[in-house]
Amino acid sequence: MAKIKPAKNSSKKDVIITKAATLFRTRGFNATSMREIAAAVGVEAPSLYNHIGSKSELLQAVCFKVADEFTTQLTAAENNKQDTLAKIETVIRFHIKMMLDEFDEVYVANRDWKHLPEPFLNNFLQQRRSYEKRLAALIEEGIKKKELKNINPYVAVLTMLSAVRGLELWQRHKKNISIQTLEDDMVNHLLNGMKK
Template identity: 50%
Template sequence: MAKIQRRKASKKDLILQKAALMFREKGFAATSMRDLAETVGIEAASLYNHIQSKSEILQDITFRMATDCNEHLASLDNNGMNSTQKIESLIRFHVQMMINRFEDYYVMVNEWIHLSEPHLTEFSLQRRNYVQKMEDIIRQGIDNKEMKAVIPYVAVLTILSSVRGLEFWHRSRQHITPVEMEDNMVNHLINGLKN
């Protein structure tokens, strides 16, 4: 029984992986369940043994990524780090997600608008809360004189937009290693905030 469960889980993981790739390449709306089944290498009818709908796939990918982001953010509470260190940790986390889990991250930040209700509202709220918590960290950094007097929302928008820009690095022929990319982005973004 456990073996069957593991096989089902691994097939579902494969389906989610291939779906994220297709959602990034074609977009959620243009990806059909038939296309997905063909890519996974199973009959379309068999796909429904592992997943109920395309919407469920989008929910799984989006909320799994959002959970990882929220868990990382929560791990920074009461851990002795100052605000600059917390923001650096968040930048590194997002850069690593964009480098190592590109398709899933891309789907979370670009395709979430196709979530059905009530998931769309729930994700929008989570997203807003996440940005507000990042703003609070920057505000605290400003209050503690660690950071320049910037508008926290603009700083968060700049950080998250910069990370999303790594999509171009994935497509480029630049020979910049992931470690170099992460370190350079962190240095650039943190130095823009430091007092």
């Protein structure tokens, strides 16, 4: 009889991906060896290949998991029955949440996507461009409805996405700022910068 995947909602493959994400984040994708990942999992390197296909597959898993979550959430925000400003706030807060809850994965997806092999690289970049376009469209809508200042939508997208990404830096000051202060101050800083 075929064995059924462990009832637990985390297979060994998932464990490997999670450990890999942490190592990729701290040491970088190229600087992380399969032997290191294996050691973190508690196994010898070749054993990993009973569960995964290649090192690059691990990077793909991390990058596309993150990309899909962002895409899904943006769709939800777009379909909200709120004014545009509230939609944008929802998106920003989701970015902050992701940065805190899935730090390793988001960090790696942001920095190491360049090492994806084709055709995944192209796929990833297309998804990202589409995300930025939809976010810019949201801002443009806000400008038309006079909820927002007349700034270039792409500059606003760029400023927002980057500022949130900067939570990477924040990890160093963790102890001194509460998460709530951080989130609210950042959201306000970003929104007040474009509010009319």
